[in-house]
Amino acid sequence: MGADQVLDGDGRASDRRGMILFLAARPVTSPRPVRPAPRRARLRGRFRFGFRPLAPYRRIFAVPGTRAFTAANLLARLPMGMLSVSAVLMIAGSRGSYALAGAVTATGLAATALAGPWTARMIDRHGQSRIAVPATALAVLGSLSLLLCVHYGAPDWTLVASYAATATTPNTGGMSRARWAHLFRDDPAARHTANSFEQAADELCFLLGPVLATLLCTALAPEAGTAVAAALLLTGVLLFAAQRRTEPPVAPAPATGRPRSPLRLPGLPPLLATFLATGAVFGSLEVVTIAFADAQGIRTAAGGLLALQAAGSCAAGLLYGLLRPAGHAGRRFLGCTAAMAALMLLPLLAAATGSWAALAAALLLAGMATAPTMVTGMGIVQALTPPGQRHEGLTLAVTALLGGIAAGSASGGWAVDHLGATGAAYGVPASAAALAAAVALLTARRGPSRPPVPVS
Missing domain, CATH: 1.20.1250 (Growth Hormone; Chain: A;)
Incomplete structure (x- = not known):
C-alpha cells in the first residue's frame, strides 16, 4: 500500500492525496463581515432591557x-x-x-x-x-x-x-x-410584590x-x-x-367551636402596637406640616408638601416590590422601622432652617421609608393570622393605624400650640417613628413564641 493511502475503519483504502487536492482547489474567500444590528433593533433591545425589572409585576398580573x-x-x-x-x-x-x-x-x-x-x-x-x-x-x-x-x-x-x-x-x-x-x-x-403594589395603591388613593x-x-x-x-x-x-x-x-369552621380572636395570636399585639405608632407618624406629620406652611405664608402649598411625602412612599413601595425578600421577615421589619425613624429626623432638621424647599425634599425622602414598613408589616399580619381570620387580622391592622392617626393628629396639634409651628413640632412624628422602631426591636429580641402560620 502506498504512502498516500490509508485504511479506513472498514479496512478500505482511501486516497488522502485526492482529498488534499480537492481542498486546495477551492477558492480562498475572506470571512463575511459581521454587520451591526439595525438601529431599530438596538433600540428595541434596550427598551426590553429597560423594562425587565418590571417582570415581577407583569408576572402577578398575568394571572x-x-x-x-x-x-x-x-x-x-x-x-x-x-x-x-x-x-x-x-x-x-x-x-x-x-x-x-x-x-x-x-x-x-x-x-x-x-x-x-x-x-x-x-x-x-x-x-x-x-x-x-x-x-x-x-x-x-x-x-x-x-x-x-x-x-x-x-x-x-x-x-x-x-x-x-x-x-x-x-x-x-x-x-x-x-x-x-x-x-x-x-x-x-x-405575595411580596402584590403587597408592595397594594401599599402603593393606598398611597395613590389617599393622595388623589x-x-x-x-x-x-x-x-x-x-x-x-x-x-x-x-x-x-x-x-x-x-x-x-x-x-x-x-x-x-370561606375557611371551614373549626371543630372546637368559635375561633379565638386574632388579638390573642402570639406576635400580633406587638405588631399592632407598631402600627399604632406608625399611624401617629402619619397623623402628626399632616397637622404639623399644615401648620408650618401656614406660618410660612404658603398654606395653599400644604397639600403639595404632603403630596410629596405620599409620592415618595408610593415610589418606594413600587421599587420595594421589585426586590426579592430575603431573610427573616421580623428582621426586615425591624430594619424598615429603623430606617423610618432615621429618615423622620430629616423634616425635623429641615424645618429648623425655616426653608420650605428643604422641608419638601425632606418629606419626599422621609416618605420612602413608610411604604416598605407597611408592606413588610402587612405581610407578617398575613403570616400570623389563619386563612379563616385573614380579613379580621388585616382590618385590625388598619384600625390600629387609624387610632394612631387620631392620636398623632391630637399630639401634633398640641405641639403646634405649645411649641409653635417651627421645627420643634416635627419632634412628634420623629418620636412616634422612634417608638415604632423601639417596639419592633423589643419584639425581635423576645422572638416569636411559635413559628408564623404559613400563608395559605
Missing part, C-alpha cells in the same frame, strides 16, 4: 382575573381618601363650624374602629361577595343621609348618627390583599382622594364630594364582588 379585581378595588378604594374630607368641607361650609365637622368625623372614626373588625369577621365567615355588598350599601345610605341632613338643616345629632352608619364600609384594601394571599399562597416572592374631594366641593357644590364618593364606593364594591373566580374560599 387571570387579577387585573379585573384590581381595577374594581381601586375604584372602591379611592373614596377612602374622599369621605372624611368631603364631610368636613360640606359640614363646615353649610354650618360654619369646623368644631362640629371635626366632632362628626371623629365619631365616625371611633365607630369604624368598633364596626370594622366585626364586618371583617363576617367576611371571613361568609365570603367577600355575600357581606361586602350589603355592608357597603348600608355605608352608602349613611353617606346619603348625612348629605340630606346637612342640606335640609337637620339637628346636629343626626349628622353624627348618619356618619356613624358609614362605619360598616368594608376594608377594601384588606379584601384585595386577601385575594393576592390566596392566589399566591405558595409563592412568597409574588382629598384633591378630588376638594375640587368637587369647591367647584360644584358642598355636597358633590360626598355624593361622588358614595357612588364610586358602591360601584367599585359591586364590580369587585362580581369577580368570583379570584375570591378566596
Whole structure:
C-alpha cells in the first residue's frame, strides 16, 4: 500500500492525496463581515432591557382575573381618601363650624374602629361577595343621609348618627390583599410584590382622594364630594364582588367551636402596637406640616408638601416590590422601622432652617421609608393570622393605624400650640417613628413564641 493511502475503519483504502487536492482547489474567500444590528433593533433591545425589572409585576398580573379585581378595588378604594374630607368641607361650609365637622368625623372614626373588625369577621365567615355588598350599601345610605341632613338643616345629632352608619364600609384594601394571599399562597416572592403594589395603591388613593374631594366641593357644590364618593364606593364594591373566580374560599369552621380572636395570636399585639405608632407618624406629620406652611405664608402649598411625602412612599413601595425578600421577615421589619425613624429626623432638621424647599425634599425622602414598613408589616399580619381570620387580622391592622392617626393628629396639634409651628413640632412624628422602631426591636429580641402560620 502506498504512502498516500490509508485504511479506513472498514479496512478500505482511501486516497488522502485526492482529498488534499480537492481542498486546495477551492477558492480562498475572506470571512463575511459581521454587520451591526439595525438601529431599530438596538433600540428595541434596550427598551426590553429597560423594562425587565418590571417582570415581577407583569408576572402577578398575568394571572387571570387579577387585573379585573384590581381595577374594581381601586375604584372602591379611592373614596377612602374622599369621605372624611368631603364631610368636613360640606359640614363646615353649610354650618360654619369646623368644631362640629371635626366632632362628626371623629365619631365616625371611633365607630369604624368598633364596626370594622366585626364586618371583617363576617367576611371571613361568609365570603367577600355575600357581606361586602350589603355592608357597603348600608355605608352608602349613611353617606346619603348625612348629605340630606346637612342640606335640609337637620339637628346636629343626626349628622353624627348618619356618619356613624358609614362605619360598616368594608376594608377594601384588606379584601384585595386577601385575594393576592390566596392566589399566591405558595409563592412568597409574588405575595411580596402584590403587597408592595397594594401599599402603593393606598398611597395613590389617599393622595388623589382629598384633591378630588376638594375640587368637587369647591367647584360644584358642598355636597358633590360626598355624593361622588358614595357612588364610586358602591360601584367599585359591586364590580369587585362580581369577580368570583379570584375570591378566596370561606375557611371551614373549626371543630372546637368559635375561633379565638386574632388579638390573642402570639406576635400580633406587638405588631399592632407598631402600627399604632406608625399611624401617629402619619397623623402628626399632616397637622404639623399644615401648620408650618401656614406660618410660612404658603398654606395653599400644604397639600403639595404632603403630596410629596405620599409620592415618595408610593415610589418606594413600587421599587420595594421589585426586590426579592430575603431573610427573616421580623428582621426586615425591624430594619424598615429603623430606617423610618432615621429618615423622620430629616423634616425635623429641615424645618429648623425655616426653608420650605428643604422641608419638601425632606418629606419626599422621609416618605420612602413608610411604604416598605407597611408592606413588610402587612405581610407578617398575613403570616400570623389563619386563612379563616385573614380579613379580621388585616382590618385590625388598619384600625390600629387609624387610632394612631387620631392620636398623632391630637399630639401634633398640641405641639403646634405649645411649641409653635417651627421645627420643634416635627419632634412628634420623629418620636412616634422612634417608638415604632423601639417596639419592633423589643419584639425581635423576645422572638416569636411559635413559628408564623404559613400563608395559605
